[in-house]
Amino acid sequence: MSLKKLKYIRIVISLLIFSFLLLFFLNVHNGWLDGVSTVLLRLQLFPSLIRFFAVAFSVSSLGFLVVILLTFLFGRIYCSSLCPLGTLQDIISNISRRFRKKLKRRFVYNPSKKSILRYSVLAAAVLLWFFGSLFLINLLDPFSNFGKITVTLFQPVFSWLNNSLSFFMQSRDIYTLSPMLAQSLPIDAVAVSVGIFATVFIMSAFRGRFFCNTLCPAGSILGLVSTRSVFQIRFREEACTMCRKCEFACKGECIDSINKTVDASRCVSCFNCFTVCKQEGLYFHNTMAKTKKTTTIPLQNIAVENSQAEKRNFLLTLAAGALSIPLLNKVSIAVPAESPGIVPTGTKAPVTPPGSLGNEHFNNNCIACYLCVGACPTNVIVPSFFDYGLKGFMQPKLDYTKSFCNYDCLRCSEVCPTGAITKIDKETKHTAQVGIAKFVKKSCIVTVEGTDCGACSEHCPTKAVAMIPFRGNLRLPEVTEELCIGCGACEFACPTEPYKAIFVESNFEHKTAQALGEDEGPRESEEEEFPF
């Protein structure tokens, strides 16, 4: 097979994988789509690595070994095909080229010692992780960023288009396309995504895979592996005519056509060089075959050796910075006394999804890819900002002012790629106590207005919130804490404004609620006749 075809194979495969993941993040799913996408999730480097530690030694978390092995054999195939942000950058780069003047020299070899930045970022990210914060990985990991961009920027557009079409069809009396519930995303989280997308957009529009070779921690790890990979792209000196076409087509800016070297650590295996070369001046060199005379001068290892000191300095500054940023507190609003909803309420710490075991496990393992945010059918999972402090920057939380967690739904636990939300079954979910409902009597409609309400109890799936007799014929909510799972249905349903008269206080460490009794089946009726 001609090496020239490799590029086209790469394009087809990467677009296929990209489409699967895009649809998955956009929450378009069915049985087999879910299956394929789940396999692709397991093959994402950082999600898989983190999963390995979160869900100790399960087979499902060994995907990173496959990626490393693949890289060791053929170079950064992960970056060219498996990484959805990589393909997104290729798409941006390709489109932007069409809007710019025809550049003969699309890319040029970048000889600078950017590797220092690159490996410093990687070292900082990894060390912070071992110190318990995924801050840098959440900010830089390509899978996580693809997710953030898709869920907070693309999904609202997708949903708006879907709903416009759906309601247009409805106006023509066609009800075949279901509208999607609006996701109310916090503006700060959207701003972060816009910042990330803008950065990635500009970098890829002008410099191809510049992001992958500077800021991306996955790219850096695989760069370290790919310098030692079995098959590497090399120059065939006798065939090369120094036309430099390969250099100008290289998205990784890693081909030095003057010196006839390829920086394997930065090569993202796009194979553009093979296709563009008219002379077959480049080939896949088998580094295991010892007998051949070397036609290249490997450049790879210099950077690694030089970067140790910088890594440490960078890390210390960063860690100090992290410690100094305090938790943001909620601002209280002035309201008139003697009306329902006057008492400021709301959980002190954010509530994490059922299955996440508690804030600590969640913060330690969530890479803020927002797959759960996009997948949640009730939209109760929303991105946070500094709610968890810097440690859990941007990680999702449950927002019961927006919605509540469906009693029988396990979706987030099914999709979470890192094990931050562990996979649970319905039985576990039904007793997973993520928080406890707190009732504020003096803020309740029933107490203040003297009329029936009970919206909280209506929505409670375990009847932890029950209505008990109160003043005449009225009924007042009462919470049985052992039965409460903290799903937030009561808080969401509570009609008081501006503050809810019932709210869920998070369990920093999730507890187990009392299970409901056995399902004994319906009872027989005593009467046989109508009572009227």
Next chain:
Amino acid sequence: MDRRNFLKNGIMFGAATGFGAAGLANATFDMTSFRQQSLKGNYDLVAVRGEDVVAMFEKAMQEMGGMSLWVKPGQTVVVKPNIGWDVTPERAANTSPELVAAIVKQCFEAGAEKVNVFDHTCDNWERCYTNSGMKKAVEDAGGRMIPGNFEQNYRAITIPGAVKLKEAKVHEQIIDSDVFINVPVLKHHGSTSLTIAMKNLMGVVYDRRFWHRNDLHQCIADFCLYRKPDLNIVDAMLVMTQNGPKGTSTADLVKKNSLLVSSDIVAVDAASAMIFGSKPKEIAYLANAEKMNIGTLDLSQMNIKRLYL
């Protein structure tokens, strides 16, 4: 413009223009609707006990005079069951999908052009529609499931004579459909003690929190001034007697094996309340409705057909 004005204007417009096709169409449409408003059927109330809800429904409608009394050829029917909760049919927190499917079929047999089913659900709407079994049952019967959880489908209306609920956003299906069939399930309810036909209409407005904030029992009664269902069919087969309205298990249910059909929403609620074991006058929204002359709670004056299958 409210419904009554629309009817009046339509008739006058029809009479005035008389000859135009549009005018004729308007006139016929409005006359049938007008007739439906006062239509009772053969009885004020038909109550059936039995095991098979579909057979009971068919018998009840036969006694009433048949679905074609209410549904005329070419009309659009909206059926409003309770599909509020993401639970399976065995839990009886939602109306029996079998019963709703049977209603949809009869509407089509009477010549309905479209039969649309919806609820503004409490749990996630897609999960409710699917897991309640309603979507499959209705679509198999040829009906359509319409989304009820989107503000785009709601239009603002005013309710003249209302005490608390003077305006509301109501689902367009309720505003626009020719025939409105209400199919509640009889259940215990934490807030209002019982949910039956009147309470089921909370599922046709967008902002339910307003009701909870502004005297729930009064708002429930007020809404009946806007549009009363043409027919109420109460599913009282498996009756949730505790932990309502969602329930926690099938142990909350009692087999009451009953079905009630009436065009009088207050009467059917009163009868259902008695089946439940409550005194109708003690249900605050029913007392309000009687006070406002929306209907009567006194079943002794009524022409009731009781059937035991």
